[in-house]
Amino acid sequence: MKTKIYIDNSTFVAGTTLKDERRPEHNNMAFHASEKPESVIENRKRLADSLQRELTDFVSASQTHSANFHKVTVADKGRGAEVGATAIPDTDALYTIEPNVLLCSFTADCVPVIFWNEANGLIGVIHSGWQGTVKEITLKMFDHLKKVEGCKPGDFHVQIGMALSQEKFEVDEDVYVKFKALGYADEYMYFNETTNKYHIDNQKTVKKQLELAGIPPEQITLDRTCTYISPDGFSYRQDKKAGRHLSFVMRNGK
Structure with missing residues (x-):
């Protein structure tokens, strides 16, 4: 299973799946971006096996921005x-205090934020x-x-x-104005006069939100x-039919 592991110790495991051209749908992990749901299930089962978990330990949401x-x-x-329709509806963030639950988030350009306490x-x-x-979900x-x-x-x-x-x-300017209105994202944006477009660093804007929430910068x-x-x-910006990464986190328990 082609994954990037961010932490793996006796307490927590977290990481993200990667695109893999050898796998069905290039290792796509999301039903809403799939041609065949069974391909997604196969890819997710491989992830579950690699983490020594069951697919029934996964929890995901129906993300709506x-x-x-x-x-x-x-x-x-x-x-x-295993069935997209059973996902938690209209939700873009999940948290739990339960052990042995694998929380999932799906992205293909958007910023995934994974945290543990x-x-x-x-x-x-x-x-x-x-x-x-811009809705400041973080x-x-x-x-x-x-x-x-x-x-x-400080515990996160x-x-x-x-x-x-x-x-x-x-x-375009409509999105720039929304980031500008946050009042703290100016240093993460620049204007390209050649293309008449604005460029935004969404990751660093999210990092700033974490710092505003009190998370120590050295722990981000x-x-x-x-x-x-x-x-x-x-x-998604490169290919509207792109699959999705699955970012995950779980606390190990007995």
Whole structure:
């Protein structure tokens, strides 16, 4: 199984799947981007085997570029794993305190955020495309975790996964204005006079949101692999029929 592992110790495992031309649909992991659901299931089963888990341990959401999040319980295990329709609806971030639950997030240019809490074992994933970023899904998630779950920002470690680079993320003024309105993204944008387009660093904007939430900068890691440029990447901007990466995190338990 072609994956990139960000952490793998006795407590946590987290990583992302990569594009693999040897696999069905190049190792696509998402039903909504597939031609044959059975290909996605086959690819996911290979991932499950590599992690020594069952497919019924997976939990995924039906992502809509919202700012909605969901606390996953044991009752949610298996949702969206083998049938897309059973995924948690209209949700772009998941978190749980349960062990042996593999939280999943799907991207092909958007920013995946994977996090784990060293103190209480809480884990989560966030799907932050540019729409999620301007809706501040990451800030809202961590605000909730602080207020409702009693988490301390300093206990979190965060991995920002591979995404579309600033070089390749060019937008018109309508999107630029939304990022400008955040009030803290100016240094992550530039204007290209030749093409009349703005270029935005979505990853660094999300990193700034994490810092605003109180996460220590040294506990935030960026994977600067560009999904458009890298042969390991699925890029929707490059190919509207592109598959999806699956970013995952799980806390090991007995």
